[in-house]
Amino acid sequence: MTLHHRKNAQSEWDALPEIVKTYLTAHATGKDSRVLAVFTADAVVTDEGHDHVGHDRIDAWLNGPAGEYTYTTEFTSATVVDTENVDVLQRLKGNFPGGVADLHYRFTLDGALVSRLVIEP
Secondary structure (H helix, E strand, O other), X not given: OOEEEOHHHHHHHHHOOHXXXXXXXXXXXXXXXXXXHOEEEEEEEEEOOEEEEHHXXXXXXXXXHHHOOOEEEEEXXXXXXXXXXXXXXXXXXXXXXXXXXXXXXXXXXXXXEEEEEEEEO
């Protein structure tokens, strides 16, 4: 996976909390250990309508459904709702059904870590 930025989205990227940028970059480069490190011990990741709770289940998701396809990601935009909530829009292109998807990554932060991530169209 590769993470790309649109030129006009760079300032939005720069304004993101570091932990969100760490997750997006680590996930795009396949560094699962760095991805897990951004989550609280009891974090919940919701993807395709399924909840993955805690590091063990999130790790299984990363090495299973989340890694099932090969794709690139392009950071499209972001909204920092408040100090605890960030919504990132990314465009994925790859070998999954449809080949292109625009997905929201909705982060809930707990201090310096992510306590919840919801991935949805």
